Amino acid sequence: MTESPPNYVTPEGAKKLQHELADLLSKERPKVVQDVADAAAQGDRSENAEYIYGKRKLREIDRRIQWLTRRLESAMVVQQRTDGIDTAYFGAFVEIEDGGGTRTTYRIVGEDEIDLEKAHISWRSPLGRSLLKKRSGDTILLRRPSGEIELTIVSIRY
Numbered sequence: 305m306t307e308s309p310p311n312y313v314t315p316e317g318a319k320k321l322q323h324e325l326a327d328l329l330s331k332e333r334p335k336v337v338q339d340v341a342d343a344a345a346q347g348d349r350s351e352n353a354e355y356i357y358g359k360r361k362l363r364e365i366d367r368r369i370q371w372l373t374r375r376l377e378s379a380m381v382v383q384q385r386t387d388g389i390d391t392a393y394f395g396a397f398v399e400i401e402d403g404g405g406t407r408t409t410y411r412i413v414g415e416d417e418i419d420l421e422k423a424h425i426s427w428r429s430p431l432g433r434s435l436l437k438k439r440s441g442d443t444i445l446l447r448r449p450s451g452e453i454e455l456t457i458v459s460i461r462y
Contacts, residue, residue, distance in 0.1 A: 308378075309428065310380050311375060311378040311379050311380060311414065311415070311416070312379075312380050312382050312394055312414045312427060313379045313380065313381055313382070313413075313414040313416060313417060314381070314382060314384070314394075314395050314413055314414065314417060315381055315383065315384065316417075317413060317414055317416060317417035318376070318379055318381050320417070321372055321375060321376055321379070321416060322376060324372060325369065325372040325373065325376065328365055328368060328369050328372070329369065332365055333362070333365050333366075333369070336358055336361050336362050336365060337362065339354070339358045340355060340358035340359060340362060342354075343355035343358055375416055379414075379416075382394045382395055382414075384462055385462045386462070389462075390439050390440050390460055391437060391438070391439050391460065392412065392435045392436055392437065392438050392439070392457070392460050393412075393436065393437070394412055394413075394414075394427050394436075395411070395412065395413070395462060396411070396412050396435075396460050396461070396462055397409055397410070397411050397460070397461045397462070398410050398411075398412065398435050398438075398457060398459075398460050399457070399458040399459045399460075400435075400455045400456065400457055400458060401455065401456045401458050402453060402454075402455055403453070403454055407458060408423065409423060410423045410424070410425050410431065410432075410435070411423065411424045411425070412425060412426075412427050412432050412435060412436065413425065413426065413427070414426065414427065415427075415428060430446065430447065430448075431446060434446050434455075435457070438457055439457065439460070440457050440458065440459055440460055441456070441457065442456070442457045443455065443456045443457075444456075444457070
């Protein structure tokens with residue numbers, strides 16, 4: 305059996321997952337359980353769309369609760385670096401520049417924290433792996449389906 309990779313997560317990511325789990329347990333699930341009970345009280349359940357939908361929603365919530373519980377149990381919270389090191393590690397904000405002069409800043413995070421709108425990328429993604437252990441001024445060659453691209457690391461901060 306192959307060992308699964310570590311489930312690294314930033315402190316902020318762990319809090320977000322914990323908050324979602326707590327919200328599901330204390331608010332969402334009890335509300336849906338009550339909705340299902342109310343729909344069941346209306347009579348014939350086989351033709352009761354509210355009951356059928358509510359049961360489906362309850363199963364989805366229970367699956368999400370189980371998934372969040374497993375992810376949090378296996379999570380390895382990685383503390384933010386404070387030593388001012390100029391090397392990209394987990395949790396770093398890395399500013400890169402492409403050949404056309406376009407600059408983009410990415411944060412290297414865990415798989416459960418990926419958010420493309422915030423430019424949070426997984427440490428296991430091709431770009432994330434390419435940036436790890438690199439320093440400001442380093443140039444990396446990123447292989448993409450559309451071809452290779454050369455990127456220069458402009459700055460690293462935590």
